[in-house]
Amino acid sequence: MHELSLCRSIYGIVDRARGDRPVEVVHLQIGQLRQVVPQTLAYCWDVITAETPLAGSRLDVDHVPVVLDCACGARTTVGEELVLTCAACDGADVTLRTGEELMVTAVDLTATVPAGSGDAISRDG
Numbered sequence: 001m002h003e004l005s006l007c008r009s010i011y012g013i014v015d016r017a018r019g020d021r022p023v024e025v026v027h028l029q030i031g032q033l034r035q036v037v038p039q040t041l042a043y044c045w046d047v048i049t050a051e052t053p054l055a056g057s058r059l060d061v062d063h064v065p066v067v068l069d070c071a072c073g074a075r076t077t078v079g080e081e082l083v084l085t086c087a088a089c090d091g092a093d094v095t096l097r098t099g100e101e102l103m104v105t106a107v108d109l110t111a112t113v114p115a116g117s118g119d120a121i122s123r124d125g
């Protein structure tokens with residue numbers, strides 16, 4: 001289950017990025033070639049973040065399809081079957097354009113402005 005180690009890496013990145021601020025949503029780009037199962041990833045994230053400051057945050061995954069550039073000039077978007085050949089000429093002389101992404105693209109911090117309270121913001125000087 002590589003989703004678990006993946007979540008550990010994500011946790012490290014997010015924890016550094018957030019400082020001491022609470023996190024609501026972590027946005028990810030994950031290429032299709034990474035073979036990540038979304039449900040498993042969400043489950044592992046809950047496990048990893050349990051009883052940490054990131055507990056309750058959720059992952060928002062942007063799944064990036066596999067796109068190939070062929071030597072013939074055609075561009076192929078690969079479907080579920082992950083057939084890595086050109087759709088136009090059936091050639092295998094292709095370059096991977098997208099599909100290997102694995103990155104944290106944004107972190108949404110929890111809005112912590114308390115409603116109806118004037119105490120949260122103090123102005124010194």
Ligand SMILES: [Zn+2]
Binds near residue numbers: 086087088
């Ligand atoms: Zn081709």
